Amino acid sequence: MEFFAVLIAWGAVQFWGSGAIVQSDDWFVALRRSLRKINGAVPRLLLTLSPLLLVALVLFLLGPILFGLPAFIISVVILLYSLGRGDFHIQLRLYLNSWQRGDLEGARRHGEYFDPELRTGAENALQLHQAVRKGVFYHGFERWFAVVFWFFLAGPVFALAYRLLFLIARHEDSEQRERDMAFQGLYYFEYLPARLLGFAFALIGHFDRCFPVWRQLSVAELPSDDYLDQLGATCLPGVSAEEAQDDSAFLQRASDELQAAQQMLSRSLLCWVGVMALIELF
Structure with a gap:
């Protein structure tokens, strides 16, 4: 059933561009504000994650009803909510349009x-490109693959847990202690799916060059964004130092690199969707 939920969510995202129709975070903001008076980062973090218990209870109670159809519908809604925010493809196109115009x-x-x-700026075009490339790899991962991995492996509660930790880590009202704990939780949530996505990078890219780097980086204690960017950059043609000195050549090659990164992400995701289909069949 999880695989069919993933297919429905994928179709919805293709139609809407994102899961925005069910991704209102107003309830989360209200919950965070209501917990401000509670002393201690740990109690606040645990109470912020309390909706997970409610979701688990609802799914358990609805499981036997109507052959599990209500629970299935709720699972699809939770999966859509847990996906990343915004339209990844439109945002990348807007960036590339400005970049290509100089x-x-x-x-x-x-x-x-x-x-x-x-927001604080980049010192030069090369730093801007490298920061965006790193963000493209990570957003392609956190908005879809990490969520679907946990949904398929452990169910909607784990997919929702991942998204709530992500929101806590980046919420402007979160105290530093809460952010640190949320980022630590994200590190463990992302460790395995990031390595699996990286393996797909190695398969789709130049395997002889990428696989040794994948094997080396996969045992390193790197945050997911650094890990995916270092491995992904190895699997792409890249921009040479000489090209970085030539404005016109650099703008074109950097644009080509980001589009290649987007394509590699799409092919890698499809690769693992195929693996999920095989697991579901057998």
């Missing part, structure tokens, strides 16, 4: 979707 300030503004730290 409008680096416009590209920086659009690039904030992939790396919010770009």
